[in-house]
Amino acid sequence: MPKIAQLTAARTIVIHDRPPLIAKENEAIIGVETAGVCGTDLALFSGDYPVPLPLVCGHEFVGRVQSIGEGVDNRWLGRRVTAEINNTCKAYNRSPLCQACQIGMSAHCQQRTVTGIIHHDGAFAEEVTVAQGTLHEIPDGMESTVAALTEPLAAALQTFEMSPVTGKETVVVIGPGRLGVLIVFVAALKGCRVISVSRSEAKRRRSLAFGASQALSPEQACDGVKEITGGLGADIVVDATGQPNGITQALSLVRPRGIISVKTTCGLPAQGLDMTKLVVDEIRLQGSRCGPFGLALKILEEHQKKLKTLITSTRPLAEAQQALESATQEDKVLLRMD
Numbered sequence: 001m002p003k004i005a006q007l008t009a010a011r012t013i014v015i016h017d018r019p020p021l022i023a024k025e026n027e028a029i030i031g032v033e034t035a036g037v038c039g040t041d042l043a044l045f046s047g048d049y050p051v052p053l054p055l056v057c058g059h060e061f062v063g064r065v066q067s068i069g070e071g072v073d074n075r076w077l078g079r080r081v082t083a084e085i086n087n088t089c090k091a092y093n094r095s096p097l098c099q100a101c102q103i104g105m106s107a108h109c110q111q112r113t114v115t116g117i118i119h120h121d122g123a124f125a126e127e128v129t130v131a132q133g134t135l136h137e138i139p140d141g142m143e144s145t146v147a148a149l150t151e152p153l154a155a156a157l158q159t160f161e162m163s164p165v166t167g168k169e170t171v172v173v174i175g176p177g178r179l180g181v182l183i184v185f186v187a188a189l190k191g192c193r194v195i196s197v198s199r200s201e202a203k204r205r206r207s208l209a210f211g212a213s214q215a216l217s218p219e220q221a222c223d224g225v226k227e228i229t230g231g232l233g234a235d236i237v238v239d240a241t242g243q244p245n246g247i248t249q250a251l252s253l254v255r256p257r258g259i260i261s262v263k264t265t266c267g268l269p270a271q272g273l274d275m276t277k278l279v280v281d282e283i284r285l286q287g288s289r290c291g292p293f294g295l296a297l298k299i300l301e302e303h304q305k306k307l308k309t310l311i312t313s314t315r316p317l318a319e320a321q322q323a324l325e326s327a328t329q330e331d332k333v334l335l336r337m338d
């Protein structure tokens, strides 16, 4: 029977067998090859992001379509794929569509389940079910480990879908960790001047290799960003710290009428946010979540070698507990099903 790594309580993962999944209408079952651990998984694991348990986490994955339900094009069978995380009424081909899907906001589908997060078992397992409309084929020649970065890269791209840039902007990324470094990379690809802020020297150095022109410690950040921006502050400050006070740091670095782009999903409320400064400086707060998979796959294909260096370790599914524990200390941890 297929194995799953199930989160049964905070910080507790139990490996057990589950009866084989059966595809219902407009669903595909994917035999998972590789799944990535991200900050959201860590928040689910710690219990800071409370969801109904038990749950199989894992929403960044690659595998092969092994069976399909009625209504799914049988050309998908056997293809190597990844999948978007929102199983929406559009992705299930339901009719009528919910209001959000009708107005083209499917990521916010009112009837969605979210693979590995909300009411939908994920990919820390040998098999996962997804709605057919979430599927994306992996280009031939792309390694599965690299393809497992599609979802986080798409999430990084979404930062600039919600806050478009022309390339003239100064973008500060606080917390260039597993997601933040991808945001540094994307902002630099778009031609922006990128400054990363991190306590870790290794992360500062790495962000320079991924396109930042400056990398500062939190202590240097305020003066450093002011100096670079003629005293004004940065056009966009991305909070990718994964910490509830990241937004406060961001507020000290953003220019008047600038944008704070929030990427932290730690599940905890912001601490000590100076609302008055937010109002007086006319700052825009912009969240962003899931992004364009097609574009992410194209960028991954072009920059495979470089992006692969972000993967810090790979463990078998049986070590899911250890993988989640060590992922708090390292960057991209992958699980492999073998």
Ligand SMILES: [Zn+2]
Residues within 6 Å of the ligand: 038, 039, 040, 041, 059, 060, 151, 152
């Ligand atoms: Zn994720």
Ligand SMILES: [Zn+2]
Residues within 6 Å of the ligand: 088, 089, 090, 097, 098, 099, 100, 101, 102, 106, 108, 109, 110, 111, 112
């Ligand atoms: Zn919908």
